[in-house]
Amino acid sequence: MAQHQVKFGTGLPVALTTVDKIVNWGRSNSLWVLTYGLACCGIEMMASGASRYDFDRFGTIFRASPRQAEVMVIAGTLTKKHAEFIRRLYDQMAEPKWVISMGSCANTGGMFNTYATVQGADRVIPVDLYLPGCAPRPETLQYAVMMLQKKIRREPANQNKNIPQKRFI
Amino acid sequence: MREYKPKDNVQAKAYYNDRFYVAPQLAKLDPNSDEIFGSDVSKLKANFEILEAYIQKDELVIFINYSKNVEVLKFLRDELNYSFLMEMSAVDFLAKRNGFEIFYEMLSLTKRKRIRVKTFLAKGLAIETVENLFRSANFAEREMFDMFGIQVNNHSFLKRIMMPDDWNGHPLLKTYPLQGDESAQWYEVDKIFGKEAREIIGPEIRDSARVDRYDTERFARLGHEVAKGTDISKSEPNTDNHQFQEKGGVFLVKNLNKSQKILTEQERRDR
Amino acid sequence: MQQANRLRPFFENLAFDREDSQMIINFGPQHPSAHGQLRLILHLDGEQVVKANPDIGYLHRGMEKMAENMIYNEFLPTTDRMDYIASSSNNYGFALAVEKLLGIEEQVPRRAKIIRTMLLELNRIVSHEFWLATHALDVGAMSVFLYAFREREWALDLIEDYCGARLTHSAIRIGGVPLDLPDGWTGHLAGYLDKVERAVREDYEALLDENRIWKMRLENVGIIDQEMARSWGTSGIMLRGSGYHWDLRKEMPYEIYSELDFDIPVTDKCDSYGRYKLYMEEMRQSIKILRQLIPLYHQSEAKLMANVPQYISAPKEQIMTQNYSLMQHFVLVTQGMRPPVGEVYVATESPKGELGFYINSQGEPYPYRLKIRTPSFFHTGILQDLLPGHQLADVVTIIGSTNIVFGEVDR
Numbered sequence A: 001m002a003q004h005q006v007k008f009g010t011g012l013p014v015a016l017t018t019v020d021k022i023v024n025w026g027r028s029n030s031l032w033v034l035t036y037g038l039a040c041c042g043i044e045m046m047a048s049g050a051s052r053y054d055f056d057r058f059g060t061i062f063r064a065s066p067r068q069a070e071v072m073v074i075a076g077t078l079t080k081k082h083a084e085f086i087r088r089l090y091d092q093m094a095e096p097k098w099v100i101s102m103g104s105c106a107n108t109g110g111m112f113n114t115y116a117t118v119q120g121a122d123r124v125i126p127v128d129l130y131l132p133g134c135a136p137r138p139e140t141l142q143y144a145v146m147m148l149q150k151k152i153r154r155e156p157a158n159q160n161k162n163i164p165q166k167r168f169i
Numbered sequence B: 001m002r003e004y005k006p007k008d009n010v011q012a013k014a015y016y017n018d019r020f021y022v023a024p025q026l027a028k029l030d031p032n033s034d035e036i037f038g039s040d041v042s043k044l045k046a047n048f049e050i051l052e053a054y055i056q057k058d059e060l061v062i063f064i065n066y067s068k069n070v071e072v073l074k075f076l077r078d079e080l081n082y083s084f085l086m087e088m089s090a091v092d093f094l095a096k097r098n099g100f101e102i103f104y105e106m107l108s109l110t111k112r113k114r115i116r117v118k119t120f121l122a123k124g125l126a127i128e129t130v131e132n133l134f135r136s137a138n139f140a141e142r143e144m145f146d147m148f149g150i151q152v153n154n155h156s157f158l159k160r161i162m163m164p165d166d167w168n169g170h171p172l173l174k175t176y177p178l179q180g181d182e183s184a185q186w187y188e189v190d191k192i193f194g195k196e197a198r199e200i201i202g203p204e205i206r207d208s209a210r211v212d213r214y215d216t217e218r219f220a221r222l223g224h225e226v227a228k229g230t231d232i233s234k235s236e237p238n239t240d241n242h243q244f245q246e247k248g249g250v251f252l253v254k255n256l257n258k259s260q261k262i263l264t265e266q267e268r269r270d271r
Numbered sequence C: 001m002q003q004a005n006r007l008r009p010f011f012e013n014l015a016f017d018r019e020d021s022q023m024i025i026n027f028g029p030q031h032p033s034a035h036g037q038l039r040l041i042l043h044l045d046g047e048q049v050v051k052a053n054p055d056i057g058y059l060h061r062g063m064e065k066m067a068e069n070m071i072y073n074e075f076l077p078t079t080d081r082m083d084y085i086a087s088s089s090n091n092y093g094f095a096l097a098v099e100k101l102l103g104i105e106e107q108v109p110r111r112a113k114i115i116r117t118m119l120l121e122l123n124r125i126v127s128h129e130f131w132l133a134t135h136a137l138d139v140g141a142m143s144v145f146l147y148a149f150r151e152r153e154w155a156l157d158l159i160e161d162y163c164g165a166r167l168t169h170s171a172i173r174i175g176g177v178p179l180d181l182p183d184g185w186t187g188h189l190a191g192y193l194d195k196v197e198r199a200v201r202e203d204y205e206a207l208l209d210e211n212r213i214w215k216m217r218l219e220n221v222g223i224i225d226q227e228m229a230r231s232w233g234t235s236g237i238m239l240r241g242s243g244y245h246w247d248l249r250k251e252m253p254y255e256i257y258s259e260l261d262f263d264i265p266v267t268d269k270c271d272s273y274g275r276y277k278l279y280m281e282e283m284r285q286s287i288k289i290l291r292q293l294i295p296l297y298h299q300s301e302a303k304l305m306a307n308v309p310q311y312i313s314a315p316k317e318q319i320m321t322q323n324y325s326l327m328q329h330f331v332l333v334t335q336g337m338r339p340p341v342g343e344v345y346v347a348t349e350s351p352k353g354e355l356g357f358y359i360n361s362q363g364e365p366y367p368y369r370l371k372i373r374t375p376s377f378f379h380t381g382i383l384q385d386l387l388p389g390h391q392l393a394d395v396v397t398i399i400g401s402t403n404i405v406f407g408e409v410d411r
Helices: A018-027 A042-047 A081-094 A104-108 A140-152 B035-047 B067-077 B135-150 B188-191 B195-201 B267-270 C061-070 C072-080 C089-101 C111-138 C142-163 C185-208 C210-220 C226-231 C272-299 C316-321 C325-334 C374-382 C392-402 C405-409
Strands: A032-034 A061-063 A071-075 A098-102 A130-133 B052-056 B059-064 B084-092 B098-109 B113-122 C023-028 C039-045 C048-055 C341-350 C351-363 C369-373
Touching: A018 A140, A018 C405, A032 C072, A042 A071, A042 A140, A042 C142, A061 C341, A071 A081, A071 A140, A071 B059, A071 C351, A081 B188, A098 A104, A098 A140, A130 A140, A140 B195, B035 B052, B035 B067, B035 B084, B035 B113, B052 C341, B052 C374, B059 B067, B067 B098, B067 B113, B084 B135, B084 C369, B098 C351, B113 C341, B135 C374, B188 B195, C039 C392, C061 C369, C072 C089, C089 C111, C089 C341, C089 C351, C111 C142, C111 C185, C111 C210, C111 C272, C111 C392, C210 C272, C210 C392, C272 C392, C316 C325, C351 C374, C374 C392, C374 C405
Parallel strands: A032 A061, A032 A071, A071 A098, A098 A130, B059 B113
Antiparallel strands: B052 B059, B084 B098, B098 B113, C023 C039, C039 C048, C341 C351, C351 C369
């Protein structure tokens, strides 16, 4: 897209850009994350929000309410008893929304190949990014958020992701 | 020929068994070899019928009749100072002996000793609750009911605790497979989307090593990203997307210039 | 756009259709202050809790069932995911239970015992710091959260130096430990201990001890009297906070705790503030223990695994050079060890309380039944007796001060 700066002497700089770019710039740099610590990975998610890893630098702030959040980080094991609630919370989040599945348990069920564990959170809600690891380090989560930012910058701003191609997921 | 699998125990079996291997037994010592346990057992025997008593690994094990569990535990708590019920649960012996073994782990702070009270409960019978003696049994008995389906009489709130209320089966029975029966495997799909979604969502992938690299509907391989749904079975492009920023920088975000921005130790101290 | 699914909105969250001032609210299962997936159904009268009903199981992953389908060594990494704040203490509880069952607990080399004790105490510090961070955050003290996480990261660095993992260590094996400490590790440890001791004194206690809000929120809140503590089978700080002088490290010593000099802090205040003071004091005692362990480590002989070829694989060099060791190792890895027939119940003092493993072995490579007695399970149950009578705002404080971890509650 055409993007160039025009300088009129010493006056105000004017940036010409597309709506897509400016909207995506705003979105990608203030990702508010739903605190969704389910198990061990939730601890690493807390650590990435705490002093050393300091997630606020990315504009990533943890919110406790799904209504205020746009990224859901599924941090931990999703059990069958809980699956219903993750769908409810996902439905409550406002568009646009993205999902990061953090850790092996949320990706595929991981080491818990048992009766009680959902074998991959993508059976219940759509997932944008899968983080490997058990548990992934905070750096991995930071990398994932940066990849998500990149993904957001690439998307058209007005897309409604959930106009479904398929009825389920 | 198909391998024979016993139905009454579907847990993992040893891959190879030596016909002549006889498993050693943990030593069972006479209770009188320990002073405290000896006197405890003699007091218990004076009041109740004790089927068996021995010391195994520093711990006294007594067998009682299942109908006497409340009285024995009350006696242990009030007379013998075993005032903590640390744990109780059951062991499934349905296949071998058609019943459960229920154990109560008691702890005495003053004597620094542990007693395991065990009882055999035949299938179909119910056991009396000890919740009125020890509140901790409230949760432990609920868990036992949930995991084994053992009924507990006079329990104040006997509902499932670990599994959801509409769960089928009792997971810790030996007849229950590790990966669940059919209703367990489709539980979340049935509950959220309904049975008609089963075909669309598909069965669970239980093979942990399975990776479908050609599935571009659901996955984008890092460094080989293509548009959703592209057929990549012939070849896939190398998009070299390992960087977390696009080439040429990001709109309105200044790139870090390392040589300018990283302070030396001396500069930092001067600030 | 919301996709079609069968989930209907439910109004169990708030029951408004009551004539009186009573209300039923649903707390969790995904609540930022619930320390995991605790769901509480609270009956309120105004702002006072009348009845509380904890609903757990949202993190039940079937670990006991997994244990029945795994050989003993295979199950050990799974125990990491129970109390994931202090995973080495779970590894240790399981390893000790199996060692007792095999009868090899005396043959664990002294250096392995010292390293194990170091890891256990380091984990205790990590766990208590995490408890302090989250508890203070729940009560509203954000800065304590940041300070406590700073020191926690330093401790995790030390553990990472040793075993390579931050959270799920698997650093203690059946029969010993797999690795010796890296060069210079004890020096780093000593430096860390100085820093954390100063942090406890100058950061946490200075910020919280006399803090008016902290005291108002914690004092006389969540009183567990002696009878309730006994009846609920509490352990750890919940028990010592109610005036019982009981710590398994002292009363039924395992490892080398009998040789070490440390105190067991006890309070009879029975409230959340008393328990907070105990956590601080326990961190000091852990620091004291770790300081004693450093010289002991240097005096010990460099041997890490028990030499019991029947159950434990030989050292790597021996496997690579001697045929018979290789064969034994192959059998142990593919088929697993076969312990004797019998039962053991082994309890250790984890940071949360008494962590016990009951193993029923029928002489097969798989345990016939493995029951994990976790302290948090009963500490969650106590909420139904503890919460009634308190204000709604105190619920979060009380959950915080019980220090429950849901990996442990639900297993």
